Amino acid sequence: MIFSSLNHDLRVPLAAEVHSRPFLHLHGAEAITHLAVYAGNGKPAGAANSAIQHGFLSSLCAHFGVAAPATEAKFFFHDFGRFRLKWECHTEFATYTFAQRHDAAPAIEEAFDRMPLQHAPQQWLASLQGKIMVATHVALDGSDAPPQEYARRLRRVFEGNLLVGSRVLHDAELWTDFLIQADGFSRMVVRDVGLMEQQAGRLVQRVLEIETYRMMCLLGLPHAHAATPALNAIEGELAELTAAMVATDDRRDSDSHDDEQELLGKITRLAARLEKLAVDDSYRFSASQAYFRLVQSRIEELREERMEGFPTVEEFMDRRLTPAVSTCAAIASRQEALARRIAQTNDLLRTRVGIVQERQNRQILQSMNRRAAQQLKLQQAVEGLSVAAISYYVIGLLGYAGKAAKAAGWPVNPDLLTGLLVPVVAAGVWLGLRRMHRRMHGG
Structure with a gap:
């Protein structure tokens, strides 16, 4: 039939799925x-x-x-x-x-x-x-x-x-x-x-x-029992790390930053241990909850009526199975709560370490500013020496030029000329250096 070609590829198998697990015919x-x-x-x-x-x-x-x-x-x-x-x-x-x-x-x-x-x-x-x-x-x-x-x-x-x-x-x-x-x-x-x-x-x-x-629901119970001592140990270590954080906060010295870095490493390893524990147990706990819901659904389908002197299946499960499922749920909730506490502690410690690092960076910048100021002063001192040195060599050259002019018969007194040129040359060199610095710093 042409109509069969109109079907979605999954229509037939999906329609057959609800009939795929028939019950036995018993009588x-x-x-x-x-x-x-x-x-x-x-x-x-x-x-x-x-x-x-x-x-x-x-x-x-x-x-x-x-x-x-x-x-x-x-x-x-x-x-x-x-x-x-x-x-x-x-x-x-x-x-x-x-x-x-x-x-x-x-x-x-x-x-x-x-x-x-x-x-x-x-x-x-x-x-x-x-x-x-x-x-x-x-x-x-x-x-x-x-x-x-x-x-x-x-x-x-x-x-x-x-x-x-x-x-x-x-x-x-x-x-x-x-x-x-x-x-x-x-x-x-x-x-x-x-x-x-x-x-x-x-x-x-x-x-x-x-x-x-x-x-199948009860398979989660051994996991809950095995996880309890591990969670107790992690909670104890977390309490110790929190107390160490408080002690570090009360003691602000050069070693406190190293202590905080060590605490950060410990709490990171603690988080990894808890994450592994949660990964190992999460599937089993989730499966237990799913199986428990199926048990409850099947009990409801029985439509039980009490017979005097005997507990019903529902009462038996409420007394025996429900506490086991509640234990698994409590351990799963405990793992989630502990993960949140570790994350909060980790964030707090990272914030403190970040603040300390910012303080250290500020101190480094201040030290660099002081060094820059010292270098500027040194540079200014060197510039003063440079003015004197350059002026000395320029005046020396001009002195030789005056002597050459006198030898050529010009009416020039080289010594007098050299003395008069000293302040002029020094001022010119100083102004030239200043102008050069202004051009360099101004772009």
């Missing part, structure tokens, strides 16, 4: 295993993460003889027969969601013994060593036991830990403890008590995103 008794693979090192993620994640996926597909997606793909879904796999590549991590449908619903106490990850090759799992950020089992259950009785049964599933439970989307229950169990996986139970078609898949996806984004 009945389902077992889900969710892995979040984080291959980064805390630095801003780039193309390397995408290449690593595609490598893991390609290896898994090759084991089952399935064609892997293109390297630019961000989403992949395939039914491997014994399980279904949904893969998503994000900026910093990739998620693998394995789903398996049970023909007969197992008892909830046995649901976590039959997870789809058992079908994944052990060699592939070994390749993920040190890169798993989230590992979660989810059991989709449809039993109709009363909530209190159901909770008692779940305590055996969650090894007796404090349960977090709430009614979500009006027709389901969510149960978890957000802890890693003895098998190395956290566990979640979603009980379907009347969900409509496709609601189960959307609910499980939101729950898994909450767990994934929660863990």
Whole structure:
């Protein structure tokens, strides 16, 4: 069709973007295993993460003889027969969601013994060593036991830990403890008590995103803890430098300028240390804030309703996750405030050094003026000697001329003529030198 040629180059991919991450279609008794693979090192993620994640996926597909997606793909879904796999590549991590449908619903106490990850090759799992950020089992259950009785049964599933439970989307229950169990996986139970078609898949996806984004959000906390002693040290050194500035201001001597130059060098190095610390942490803190907003958004989408005796997911996050995010935000604010203080101190010290340099320059100019005045006086003295010397030689020449005229028979007395010419010649030489100086200085 000719109409297709009218499209912008990005129209089709942008229109498909909102449909690029569909949720799994779940119904009945389902077992889900969710892995979040984080291959980064805390630095801003780039193309390397995408290449690593595609490598893991390609290896898994090759084991089952399935064609892997293109390297630019961000989403992949395939039914491997014994399980279904949904893969998503994000900026910093990739998620693998394995789903398996049970023909007969197992008892909830046995649901976590039959997870789809058992079908994944052990060699592939070994390749993920040190890169798993989230590992979660989810059991989709449809039993109709009363909530209190159901909770008692779940305590055996969650090894007796404090349960977090709430009614979500009006027709389901969510149960978890957000802890890693003895098998190395956290566990979640979603009980379907009347969900409509496709609601189960959307609910499980939101729950898994909450767990994934929660863990990614907490990556900023170790950075905050590590930055605290470094900030304490920088603040202490800044206080010492400020006190040294005050002491230098009280003591105005020849060494104070050298001390200020040394202080300026120290505070510049202090600013460089803080800048490096901020560069190392700023990306992680910003990412934590972004992940926290996603967690809050997904919790709102659950539309939780309280079940008596159990904290909701929102309450749990407010008590456990929000303080961690607040710590990261406080450290980021502290870094910014300390940077401003160092900049202000640096500006103040540079101003003081500039004032001292201007004072020294003024003293140098005054010294140069004194030297110029001395040179002028010396020049005037030399000019007086020059007048005498020039007059002496001119009068000598005129004296020889008088003697020559007398020898030629002229009625001239050379001695009398020489004596009369002395003041005239001296005055003429002096006026000539003055006129020459005026022409030189006047341009």
